[in-house]
Amino acid sequence: MQVDSRHRFDNFIVGSANRLAVAAARAVAESPGSVYNPLFIYSGSGLGKTHLMGAIGNLAVQREATLSIEYLSLDDFVEQLHAAIGSGETELFKQRYQRVDILLIDDMQFLTGHRETQTELLRLLNAMQGGGRQIVMSSDRPPGEIADVDERLITRLSGGLIVDIGSPDYETRIAILRAKCEERGVRFWPGVVEELGRLEFSNVRELQGALNRLIAFQTLGGEQIKPENVLTVLGDLPEAKAVASRATPARAPAENEFQSFLTDVASAVAQHVQAWKVKIAEAIAYWTGEGYRTGQLERLLQESDPPANWESLLRGFGATVERLKALAQQATEVDAALGGHELFRDPERLRDAELLVDRALAGATPPPGPSAAFTRAGFEVSSSNQLAVKAADAVVAEPAERYNPLFIHGPSGVGKTHLLNAVGNELMDASGGASTVACVSAQLFMDELIAALQEGTVERWRARYRSADALLVDDVQFVAEKERTQEELFHVFNALHADGKQLVFCSDRPPRELDGFEDRLRSRFEGGLVVEMQSPDRVLREKLYARFLAATEHAAQPELLAYLAERPAASVREIIGTVNRLVAAADVSGTPLTAAVARAELEPDQAASARPSTPVAVRAAADTFFLDDEKVVWDWTDAPTRLIEELK
Amino acid sequence: MSLVNYATREITCKIVYYGPGRSGKTTNLHYVFAQVPDDRKGKMVSLATQTDRTLFFDFLPLDLGTISGFTTKFQLYTVPGQVYYQTTRKLVLQGADGVVFVADSQARQLEENIESFQDLHANLAEQGIDAREIPLVIQYNKQDLPRDLILTSAELSDALNFRSVPEFPADALHGPGVFETLRAISELVLKRLSSPARV
Numbered sequence: 001m002q003v004d005s006r007h008r009f010d011n012f013i014v015g016s017a018n019r020l021a022v023a024a025a026r027a028v029a030e031s032p033g034s035v036y037n038p039l040f041i042y043s044g045s046g047l048g049k050t051h052l053m054g055a056i057g058n059l060a061v062q063r064e065a066t067l068s069i070e071y072l073s074l075d076d077f078v079e080q081l082h083a084a085i086g087s088g089e090t091e092l093f094k095q096r097y098q099r100v101d102i103l104l105i106d107d108m109q110f111l112t113g114h115r116e117t118q119t120e121l122l123r124l125l126n127a128m129q130g131g132g133r134q135i136v137m138s139s140d141r142p143p144g145e146i147a148d149v150d151e152r153l154i155t156r157l158s159g160g161l162i163v164d165i166g167s168p169d170y171e172t173r174i175a176i177l178r179a180k181c182e183e184r185g186v187r188f189w190p191g192v193v194e195e196l197g198r199l200e201f202s203n204v205r206e207l208q209g210a211l212n213r214l215i216a217f218q219t220l221g222g223e224q225i226k227p228e229n230v231l232t233v234l235g236d237l238p239e240a241k242a243v244a245s246r247a248t249p250a251r252a253p254a255e256n257e258f259q260s261f262l263t264d265v266a267s268a269v270a271q272h273v274q275a276w277k278v279k280i281a282e283a284i285a286y287w288t289g290e291g292y293r294t295g296q297l298e299r300l301l302q303e304s305d306p307p308a309n310w311e312s313l314l315r316g317f318g319a320t321v322e323r324l325k326a327l328a329q330q331a332t333e334v335d336a337a338l339g340g341h342e343l344f345r346d347p348e349r350l351r352d353a354e355l356l357v358d359r360a361l362a363g364a365t366p367p368p369g370p371s372a373a374f375t376r377a378g379f380e381v382s383s384s385n386q387l388a389v390k391a392a393d394a395v396v397a398e399p400a401e402r403y404n405p406l407f408i409h410g411p412s413g414v415g416k417t418h419l420l421n422a423v424g425n426e427l428m429d430a431s432g433g434a435s436t437v438a439c440v441s442a443q444l445f446m447d448e449l450i451a452a453l454q455e456g457t458v459e460r461w462r463a464r465y466r467s468a469d470a471l472l473v474d475d476v477q478f479v480a481e482k483e484r485t486q487e488e489l490f491h492v493f494n495a496l497h498a499d500g501k502q503l504v505f506c507s508d509r510p511p512r513e514l515d516g517f518e519d520r521l522r523s524r525f526e527g528g529l530v531v532e533m534q535s536p537d538r539v540l541r542e543k544l545y546a547r548f549l550a551a552t553e554h555a556a557q558p559e560l561l562a563y564l565a566e567r568p569a570a571s572v573r574e575i576i577g578t579v580n581r582l583v584a585a586a587d588v589s590g591t592p593l594t595a596a597v598a599r600a601e602l603e604p605d606q607a608a609s610a611r612p613s614t615p616v617a618v619r620a621a622a623d624t625f626f627l628d629d630e631k632v633v634w635d636w637t638d639a640p641t642r643l644i645e646e647l648k
Numbered sequence: 649m650s651l652v653n654y655a656t657r658e659i660t661c662k663i664v665y666y667g668p669g670r671s672g673k674t675t676n677l678h679y680v681f682a683q684v685p686d687d688r689k690g691k692m693v694s695l696a697t698q699t700d701r702t703l704f705f706d707f708l709p710l711d712l713g714t715i716s717g718f719t720t721k722f723q724l725y726t727v728p729g730q731v732y733y734q735t736t737r738k739l740v741l742q743g744a745d746g747v748v749f750v751a752d753s754q755a756r757q758l759e760e761n762i763e764s765f766q767d768l769h770a771n772l773a774e775q776g777i778d779a780r781e782i783p784l785v786i787q788y789n790k791q792d793l794p795r796d797l798i799l800t801s802a803e804l805s806d807a808l809n810f811r812s813v814p815e816f817p818a819d820a821l822h823g824p825g826v827f828e829t830l831r832a833i834s835e836l837v838l839k840r841l842s843s844p845a846r847v
């Protein structure tokens with residue numbers, strides 16, 4: 001709709017009641033979109049809202065002809081929207097309005113109840129404001145009093161400048177009347193216009209109506225109206241009556257009485273209202289409008305005296321909201337649906353929101369779990385390790401109830417890793433796969449931390465472990481002297497322990513011998529149960545040889561088993577090595593694996609001289625160094641070869 | 649009921665006109681009501697008997713518009729003065745932010761005045777309100793009556809105003825003193841905005 005070209009600033013009479021509105025309107029017309037946006041003008045009907053909006057449009061075009069200006073009443077807007085929805089061209093509708101430079105919407109009060117229009121308008125306002133385009137709206141009441149309107153829309157409407165136009169005062173009325181007389185080319189008897197101006201018309205339209213009546217009376221009646229006749233001519237207009245009755249002196253002071261009472265109350269209120277509470281209430285209104293819970297601030301309002309730190313509390317609230325926003329953003333990255341979670345709207349539950357995000361992040365990349373290869377069923381028990389195994393079984397049966405943390409130590413290769421992973425697998429099976437078991441070597445734990453530090457994702461990394469239902473760490477001695485890793489481990493330990501989660505650690509030495517560890521960590525390791533796994537005893541060795549040989553093509557003859565079990569073995573790994581070696585030797589010679597073959601292979605010297613195998617006894621007595629397959633030279637080259645070598 | 653609600657930006661004052669029967673409490677309200685410009689006028693609710701005596705209470709809401717950003721509303725109540733409406737009086741007194749005691753200046757009503765004033769104290773005490781804490785002003789109404797029928801303000805003050813609260817001679821029928829009283833009680837009540845009352 002086009003702007004009425006008769007509505008201009010130069011024919012708008014400015015008085016005290018509309019000066020602010022006119023100044024604001026002019027500023028908007030001169031630089032649309034950069035000052036008061038949106039501009040909201042409200043006043044009773046007939047006081048010049050439409051004229052002012054038209055004037056904005058006309059002046060803006062006059063200054064810059066290329067501007068696209070749209071003037072319409074809200075009713076038109078609703079109708080267009082409905083038509084667009086009806087014809088399925090809502091996109092077209094949106095685009096059309098997004099191209100407008102200045103949008104002038106009249107009669108905003110009809111917004112009441114039009115939900116879809118409100119939504120559309122809100123969207124449009126956001127888009128236009130974002131694009132630096134000007135919006136001017138008018139209504140017969142301030143935004144807050146338009147019933148049944150979305151709170152968000154109201155805050156948008158109130159976000160720019162709200163100005164009202166009051167009823168014109170006497171001088172303005174006279175100026176309007178004179179301008180109108182001039183426009184119509186009418187001349188009145190001196191004093192007539194002033195007499196008419198004395199009547200307190202609440203709006204200009206009625207004033208104009210009264211003037212029209214006088215003009216008609218004068219032109220049709222053919223005689224000049226005298227000032228004293230004005231009231232008679234207008235006799236039955238209510239305003240004329242009001243003035244007539246106001247002339248009686250009894251009522252005149254009466255009105256002043258109420259007025260002065262009102263003034264007194266106003267000054268008393270202004271004096272006694274607590275500014276700090278007003279500030280907090282404003283903040284509440286703002287944050288509520290933004291969709292955040294404000295219980296924390298609302299409780300502040302209950303205080304009778306300003307808390308000393310109310311300003312910092314207010315700032316802190318803002319900061320918390322910012323943090324929530326960041327968290328919501330993080331959550332959205334992991335899971336779009338999570339971003340809308342209500343926890344992100346309640347600053348009082350920031351911790352919960354953080355946990356939620358932690359969980360979400362942890363869920364996205366779970367911590368390393370136990371290796372499925374190590375099963376509890378595949379773990380052989382004997383007196384050398386039964387204490388550790390019993391403890392492990394207790395942990396599986398009642399996680400975090402009995403031995404928390406469980407600290408298993410023992411020499412290398414006795415099955416700590418196997419047992420640890422087996423516990424992890426059992427724990428997972430016990431929960432039906434629902435629980436997250438973090439099973440990690442200390443080395444990997446540290447490597448991950450370093451990587452996370454590099455990528456700046458320490459929080460996420462930390463969250464992965466803190467969200468676990470159990471944490472099993474192998475070879476914990478590796479983090480000796482690694483202060484940062486120990487610190488993280490310490491915090492994870494505490495967090496999980498406090499949450500009643502099971503912790504199991506493995507190490508090659510007992511906690512008290514862990515050098516390079518902080519006491520706080522060491523003492524925590526000691527806090528649960530410390531068990532030792534020893535080198536396999538005879539019973540275990542026999543079981544293990546039987547098991548490993550069974551896995552080969554060679555039958556485990558009792559004699560062979562008895563022979564092998566007698567041989568000391570520091571670790572399971574050594575037993576595996578021996579089996580592999582015997583199998584290889586048997587395969588090479590193409591003979592079945594017997595005790596004799598084994599003896600020949602393992603004790604070549606003794607086999608040759610048929611002497612009792614004293615070195616075995618020596619080995620058994622010696623420390624484990626000599627029992628290590630890899631470190632002991634088992635086969636010396638024969639004499640001729642050695643001789644040739646030396647000659648070379 | 650709290651006087652000021654910062655969250656909704658509302659100030660609501662409940663002022664109760666208290667006093668013996670026929671002392672002119674309703675007349676006070678009528679006069680105020682008549683002075684309120686039409687656009688601010690709420691509906692005055694009066695539950696009166698056939699003989700125009702207040703049976704339950706009068707209620708005059710005054711919408712004072714937006715003051716310092718606060719929607720300000722005054723609620724003026726009267727209690728029935730007759731002794732036997734004790735329950736209604738207590739009911740109306742609940743949650744009052746301020747009390748205007750309207751005394752009848754006629755000499756022969758002195759006993760009733762004193763009795764009603766004691767009744768006010770008793771009822772306040774019953775609600776756990778310390779009469780020394782609640783804003784209170786006293787109005788000596790009917791000062792327009794012939795001199796030989798009435799007591800002067802000074803005499804009434806001696807009899808009633810032992811606590812030296814603000815007091816006003818008035819002629820509620822014709823207006824003098826009515827707004828002075830209302831203004832005084834309003835100021836006392838609003839003063840509590842900055843030193844909030846215990847609820």
